Amino acid sequence: MRTLIKNLNTQKGETVTINGWVHVARDQGKMAFFDFRDMTGTVQGVVFGKPEVLEIAKTLRPEWVVAVTGIVNERPEKMVKAGVLNGDIELEITEITVLNTATTPAFELTESTIGINERVRLENRYVDLRTDRLQKNLRMRHAVAKLTRDILDDEGFTEIETPLFTKSTPEGARDYVVPARLYPGQFYALPQSPQQYKQLLMAGGIERYFQFAKCMRDEDTRGDRQPEFTQMDMEMSFATEDEIMAINEKVLIAIVEKLYPEKRIQTVPFPRITYAEAMEKHGSDRPDLREDKTDDNLLAFAWVVDWPFFEKTADSDDPQATGEWTFTHNPFSLSKPEHIENLKNKTNIGDIMASQYDITLNGLEIGGGSIRAHDPEILKSILQILGHSDEKIEKNFGHMLRALGSGTPPHGGIAWGFDRLMMILQNEPNIREVIAFPKTGEGRDLMMDSPSPISDQQLGELNIKLDLPVEE
Numbered sequence: 261m262r263t264l265i266k267n268l269n270t271q272k273g274e275t276v277t278i279n280g281w282v283h284v285a286r287d288q289g290k291m292a293f294f295d296f297r298d299m300t301g302t303v304q305g306v307v308f309g310k311p312e313v314l315e316i317a318k319t320l321r322p323e324w325v326v327a328v329t330g331i332v333n334e335r336p337e338k339m340v341k342a343g344v345l346n347g348d349i350e351l352e353i354t355e356i357t358v359l360n361t362a363t364t365p366a367f368e369l370t371e372s373t374i375g376i377n378e379r380v381r382l383e384n385r386y387v388d389l390r391t392d393r394l395q396k397n398l399r400m401r402h403a404v405a406k407l408t409r410d411i412l413d414d415e416g417f418t419e420i421e422t423p424l425f426t427k428s429t430p431e432g433a434r435d436y437v438v439p440a441r442l443y444p445g446q447f448y449a450l451p452q453s454p455q456q457y458k459q460l461l462m463a464g465g466i467e468r469y470f471q472f473a474k475c476m477r478d479e480d481t482r483g484d485r486q487p488e489f490t491q492m493d494m495e496m497s498f499a500t501e502d503e504i505m506a507i508n509e510k511v512l513i514a515i516v517e518k519l520y521p522e523k524r525i526q527t528v529p530f531p532r533i534t535y536a537e538a539m540e541k542h543g544s545d546r547p548d549l550r551e552d553k554t555d556d557n558l559l560a561f562a563w564v565v566d567w568p569f570f571e572k573t574a575d576s577d578d579p580q581a582t583g584e585w586t587f588t589h590n591p592f593s594l595s596k597p598e599h600i601e602n603l604k605n606k607t608n609i610g611d612i613m614a615s616q617y618d619i620t621l622n623g624l625e626i627g628g629g630s631i632r633a634h635d636p637e638i639l640k641s642i643l644q645i646l647g648h649s650d651e652k653i654e655k656n657f658g659h660m661l662r663a664l665g666s667g668t669p670p671h672g673g674i675a676w677g678f679d680r681l682m683m684i685l686q687n688e689p690n691i692r693e694v695i696a697f698p699k700t701g702e703g704r705d706l707m708m709d710s711p712s713p714i715s716d717q718q719l720g721e722l723n724i725k726l727d728l729p730v731e732e
């Protein structure tokens with residue numbers, strides 16, 4: 261039976277078998293030294309005085325996959341490495357079975373690969389993932405997601421998957437679309453967020469929903485963006501702004517206290533600052549409130565509240581709007597209560613404040629949400645302010661208006677940019693380091709080589725003819 265490397269020190273003096281990779285191989289003539297690695301850690305192994313084992317040992321190369329049997333020996337006192345996993349033991353190897361050989365890795369896996377050319381790392385992502393840093397990032401990502409799920413479960417939330425093949429939801433970006441073979445000329449849109457579905461779940465009486473959701477946005481490539489990313493998305497019925505903020509604070513504080521005890525949250529409860537104040541005092545709508553910006557372990561969360569609902573723009577980002585007003589966050593939001601009459605009457609539009617709250621951490625936005633319009637007349641009025649014709653409103657949002665009119669409770673929610681939160685918690689410089697299989701800043705998967713052309717037959721089945729510039 262296999263012993264995990266982290267458990268070896270409980271079996272001192274016994275003969276055990278480990279499975280894993282050759283991390284380091286050092287041939288010293290009559291002896292061979294190794295570090296072996298599995299998902300739980302590394303251990304030193306040594307072969308001496310066994311010619312038949314030494315013969316196999318000398319063939320081993322880094323990243324070969326092996327089963328190694330040996331005796332767990334205590335190291336002589338002066339060889340003990342204190343504070344290091346298995347620093348006090350080594351494996352006296354009696355048998356080696358090669359389970360698989362390996363090509364020479366494109367880079368060293370014994371230290372952080374952060375300084376290695378990123379193209380090379382992404383082309384060989386499965387090898388990069390074996391490094392300690394990326395292993396830790398993915399395991400902590402899992403731990404944070406699990407704790408979040410557990411707390412929300414305790415609070416009565418249900419995790420529900422929503423469709424990926426859907427209809428355009430305006431979140432201010434371009435949609436990725438998927439041709440519908442059965443309906444020539446028609447397309448599904450991939451969700452920019454589950455916004456409409458989570459509101460429809462509130463119409464469906466779910467009351468407390470969350471989901472770790474993939475979101476797809478076809479934005480112009482910008483350094484630290486991914487065409488697909490993960491949100492921790494939630495929605496609550498009958499909840500006030502304060503209640504939604506409180507439950508999010510509770511989860512975020514628990515994440516830090518339980519999983520990052522070395523970190524300190526600067527201020528609890530999280531301070532609230534209005535958008536106007538943030539701009540005036542800090543010149544940014546996501547101010548970095550850290551007292552000490554050199555401290556990796558200081559977390560300054562803050563809520564930014566009281567956002568303008570609409571802004572005027574010559575060339576709106578909202579691909580569906582033709583008017584000159586656009587929404588700053590979410591067209592499905594409600595205004596602050598004192599501005600509802602203006603929203604209904606389409607008066608003083610520039611002064612209308614949204615019931616929007618963003619959450620920032622160390623100068624980065626890690627989430628945002630709002631109380632939503634649950635009265636169909638108000639949503640209709642918002643869409644009219646955004647310049648949609650009645651015909652377009654019916655075509656694109658008729659289902660939302662009908663759902664709101666069917667007995668939808670007041671509701672609101674939030675979504676966290678989960679990749680970004682993990683990036684900050686793991687002290688990483690970009691979100692690619694906390695995503696198992698990220699794309700480049702230019703939106704390419706270098707390992708799979710995607711995007712890539714599809715065959716003429718596939719195009720034919722989809723009734724698609726390409727109209728590409730002719731290559732010279």
Ligand code: ASP
Binds near residue numbers: 454455494590628
């Ligand atoms: N759907 C919004 C977003 O993706 C978040 C929310 O308001 O819940 O930004």
